[in-house]
Amino acid sequence: MPSQTYLKGYSETIQQQVQQLIEQGKLKSYLLQRYPQTHDIASNERLYEFTIGLKQRYMKKAPPLKKVCFDPKVSVIHHALGLNAHITRAHGGKLKASHEIRIDPCFKKCPEDFLQMILVHELAHLKERDHNKGFYQLCQHMLPDYFQLELDLRLMLTWQKLEQKALYS
Ligand SMILES: [Zn+2]
Numbered sequence: 001m002p003s004q005t006y007l008k009g010y011s012e013t014i015q016q017q018v019q020q021l022i023e024q025g026k027l028k029s030y031l032l033q034r035y036p037q038t039h040d041i042a043s044n045e046r047l048y049e050f051t052i053g054l055k056q057r058y059m060k061k062a063p064p065l066k067k068v069c070f071d072p073k074v075s076v077i078h079h080a081l082g083l084n085a086h087i088t089r090a091h092g093g094k095l096k097a098s099h100e101i102r103i104d105p106c107f108k109k110c111p112e113d114f115l116q117m118i119l120v121h122e123l124a125h126l127k128e129r130d131h132n133k134g135f136y137q138l139c140q141h142m143l144p145d146y147f148q149l150e151l152d153l154r155l156m157l158t159w160q161k162l163e164q165k166a167l168y169s
Contacts, residue, residue: 005161006154018155027159031167034152035111038168042108044069051101051119058142062126063099068119071102081106082118084125099126106160109168114156117149 007015021027041050048068055065074083082103101122107115120142128135139146156167 006157010151014151018158021155022158022162027155028167031152031156031159035113037111038109039112039115041112041115047103050115051123054116054119054142055123059123059126059138062123065101065126066098067100067102069100069102070105070108072105074102075104075106082122084122106157106166109166110153110156111168113145113149114153116143117146117153120146121150 007018018027021030041047047070048065051065051068055062071083075081082101084099084101101119103118103122107118120139123142124135124138127138136146143149159167
């Protein structure tokens with residue numbers, strides 16, 4: 001099922017339910033009903049402010065973020081939606097770590113919930129590098145609906161891949 005590449009980690013039951021939605025042509029209306037509106041955070045500056053807002057609220061003690069941006073290379077080169085870079089540079093004889101978050105430009109036109117979900121995911125990586133239990137607890141702490149939102153984001157990507165176009169434009 002090539003349409004389901006985004007749903008590999010999910011149970012057979014969920015994958016079948018999604019397949020059914022696709023076959024009945026109901027995937028689009030399911031998504032638009034739940035998420036009728038898109039956000040208006042389209043520039044890297046606004047994205048940075050929005051992310052810092054989340055960080056201040058939930059992860060004040062995590063290392064500072066130097067940069068947050070939309071980056072078309074993220075999905076093409078890394079086959080990921082978001083990327084977290086820990087860059088260590090020698091700085092005046094000391095090693096200085098700086099942190100960057102880069103996300104796929106597909107998040108420019110999407111519901112705010114999905115944007116928040118990917119940012120929460122990348123912020124959680126400031127503390128936990130792996131996708132372990134602690135990592136997901138942190139995600140849920142910042143966004144109680146995290147798991148539902150991740151699934152629904154993957155449904156949007158599935159639809160977009162099938163239709164070869166963006167759901168929101
Ligand atoms: Zn991750």
